[in-house]
Amino acid sequence: MIRRRLVVTATAMLAVALAALTIGFYAVLSWRLEGNADGVLRARAEAAAATVTTRDGRLVLTETPFDEALDNGLWVFDSGGALVSAPSRPSRLDRLAQDLGTSSRATFRDAGEDTRMLALPLHDAETPDATVVVALSLVPYENAERTALIGALVFDVLILALGALFVRRAVTQALRPVAQMTTQAATWSERDLDRRFGLGPPRDxxxxxxxxxxxxxxxxxxxxxxxxxxxxxxxxxxxxxxxxxxxxxxxxxxxxxxxxxxxxxxxxxxxxxxxxxxxxxxxxxxxxxxxxxxTGTSTATDVAVEAVEAVRACHAPGREIRLDLGRSANLVVGCDREVVLRMLQPLLDNALRYGRSTVVLGVSHHENHVMFTVADDGPGFGADEVEAVFGPGAQGSAARPGEGAGLGLALARRLADTAGGSLTAKISQGGLVELRLPAA
Known part of the structure; x- marks a missing residue:
């Protein structure tokens, strides 16, 4: 099913994007935490270096209010590598600190996976020659890194779930017109020639x-x-x-x-x-x-104008034919131009014959049909004539003896029925007929 494939594809792409972002976030976080740990080590080493001095030719550490904090994970070695100061409790780091005590430049070294050490030699003129070694536990940084990773993974899962729901909803909404079209088409038969999907003007x-x-x-x-x-x-x-x-x-x-x-x-x-x-x-x-x-379609306004011009050429001047096109500029009739003309011309002929002064040809759109209305200010149709006038050879009560053969309206109705439309007469103050033809 296309909807399922689209949802799975979009969700997989979102998962790949979230994984890439999480990996990048974790790498940047690790780099920043490692930099922070190195900064803390350097700050502790510099603070300890400030307490190193000489007294009676010997290296000693001056007393400060933070002796207890500095003493935890701090070693001081003289220029010969001899231990001057060490933590009060022996630890597994003492041997590594002894090795670092002979470093000639600042050196970082990891002691296992949870401790990092820094050896900082002192060679300034204001300080005696010595080497300060400090250690820092990485457990808080690792805990922060682990917590951030778990939080990022949980956030990724939530985003992925919400994204999948959103994608599913968006795809469903986008494909809804297709489902409607499929349902509509399944109910149509070969006789439903005038059925349309009718989704309006193109938007997508x-x-x-x-x-x-x-x-x-x-x-x-x-x-x-x-x-x-x-x-x-x-x-x-x-x-x-x-x-x-x-x-x-x-x-x-x-x-x-x-x-x-x-x-x-x-x-x-x-x-x-x-x-x-x-x-x-x-x-x-x-x-x-x-x-x-x-050849099976025609423009409604063009046919209306052509029919009016053809009828005007056949009738003596004195009666006005007015076009009421409204908003029918883009209407297309699902019928040949010649056939529409053969339907409109007898309607206009009758209207000019029985109208007193003005004939109005209107064009409008009604549902899936194009409607042509021909109205005149003549006597109109009686209640018993609205159907009878469409019979072959039939004429209305307003016709004079010998006037016409009574075939125009009959032919127009037969053509309208054959084209899938209809032709009806209406009771009005004047003559009024409506011709409905399928819209293309």
Whole structure:
């Protein structure tokens, strides 16, 4: 599992870093404690040297208030190496001190693991020739070093535990979008063409991946809707010619006809097959274009502007068409530009035909859809017309006799349904229709 691997890797790196820091800390601490011990030894030796003097030609130590402290671990030798002063109790250090008593320069030496000694020769003009040897127990320093190491190890364990918990939480939070996407994708079926992960604008690598996948799903769903629409168009375009060919053939077979009449019937059949061949070539060409994902999407504002310009060119001036684009500059429709135009143009035609002065084409975003609204200040739709006007050949009560064929709204709704959207009429003070198309 990727989360476990990330947590283990991050925790191992933290452990290595803490180990390196602890080793460095221990090395610096040992070096500093050893330096402090040497400093204490040198200070004691210099303090003892200050008490060395001569009396009647002999080396003696002057009495001071700190004689007892100085006498503990202090040896004084004359220039010939003879012992002048030693601790009151014999110890294992006496022999080593005797060896150091003949040193010609300051010498440090370890006596075992818990004692350090310093021999300091005195050659100044103000002091007699002598050698001062002092000893210092390293046990307090070793205890301090050991205590610091144990404290550092305990601190490392706590930091490692807290770091592991923090890394686990951070990784879980970072991978939560992936878990959500996995759960969502597992519940989708092949019919959920409009489902998206919907994690919002890219904020990091994972949300950027979700946004990219949403765009990919939009293009795929647009391609599938395009294929579905082309299939429906093929079935629709071939149904009527096939019915006509069958009718023409049945009539020719049922009645006795002359050669001229049969030739005319066959000519009708041939014309019908030519029309079907042309329709097939056109629709198959459209289907082949769907291989390119760019043919399955279009920019909402561009299509709206193009539809308005096309309708204006076909109508006499006098009525205003106003665009209400709002914040739709980046909206992408999961449908071909030509198909969206074929849906919008009959809606604008009806609005200009029945509106009195102003038609408003609005574009907005609603959930996973792009909504086109066409509103006019005409008589609008009655309660019994909001569905009836979408039937083939149906017209509203505001239509005058002989005005239009009643096919524009029916075609627009059929295209909207095929593209995975919807087209509805609303009861309003004027005419109002809403076209919803999937967003890419």
């Amino acid at each position: 690598e994972l949300t950027g991946l979700a946004s990219t996948l949403d765009s990919l799903l939009g293009r795929l769903s647009a391609a599938l809707r395009h294929e579905k629409r082309v299939t429906a168009e093929i079935a629709h375009e071939l149904r009527t010619p096939l019915a006509q060919l069958r009718l023409e053939t049945e009539i020719a077979l049922r009645q006795e006809r002359s050669v001229a009449q049969l030739r005319a019937a066959l000519r009708h059949v041939l014309d019908g097959t030519d029309r079907m061949a042309e329709a097939l070539e056109t629709l198959i060409g459209l289907a082949q274009q769907s291989i390119n994902p760019s």
